[in-house]
Amino acid sequence: MAKPQSAKSQVKKEAKQKAQQERAETEKAKRRQGLGGRIGLYAAIAAVLLVGGYWGYGKMTEKVSWTSVAILPSPHVPLGMPHPPYNSDPPTSGPHAPGLAQWGIHAEPVPKEMQVHNLEDGGVAINYSCQDCPDLVKRLTAIAERYDRIILAPYTDMDRKIALTAWGSIDKFDEFDEARIVKFIKAHIGIDHHGAGG
Missing domain, CATH: 3.40.30.10 (Glutaredoxin)
Incomplete structure (x- = not known):
């Protein structure tokens, strides 16, 4: 009789491990998604700064006739x-x-x-x-x-x-x-x- 309980216990243990693994994967995916969002935001900010800097430099070095x-x-x-x-x-x-x-x-x-x-x-x-x-x-x-x-x-x-x-x-x-x-x-x-x- 101890065997079935052990098998049942084993199944529970595996189910628990699988659930923990799924949660861990979900958390990883969320972190990756958050990181991807932050990277996207940083890239957008960098692009705006780059364009603004280029425009500002152009204005500062623009040739004027006066x-x-x-x-x-x-x-x-x-x-x-x-x-x-x-x-x-x-x-x-x-x-x-x-x-x-x-x-x-x-x-x-x-x-x-x-x-x-x-x-x-x-x-x-x-x-x-x-x-x-x-x-x-x-x-x-x-x-x-x-x-x-x-x-x-x-x-x-x-x-x-x-x-x-x-x-x-x-x-x-x-x-x-x-x-x-x-x-x-x-x-x-x-x-x-x-x-x-x-």
Whole structure:
């Protein structure tokens, strides 16, 4: 009679071992699944960081067409009052009028002192110097009308046909280049520079 009990005991023991083995396999599978999920998450984070780093590096090393100009002391001066000379033409900082020029398209040159104040307030100026160039003015106007803080105006005695200015930055060239103009505007427009010399 002891044999059947022993066989029964053996079957129980094997069933228990099999159950333990199945639980162990299930736990292993869960750990593998969890590890796989974590690896997937880490891979996704690494991919985002890699793409972000690549984009950031590209932005830092991106070639730009404009030149940085040293920021001058920028006190308010009454319009027409003598003041120290500007360090660029058109100016990108320095003494400026207390009031702003009206944003938008101008048929006449805007006084330098007013234009500088607009730059300090986050504006971009597009100046052109040409005689009888309605096509150029029309193309520049089409760009200027897309933005709020733009001054487009003729500029007398400029050494190039087109000049783009922002606070501390200038780009001058002779041939119309929409991509170049838009890139300059997007890089500079809307940045308030009060406290940066003014």
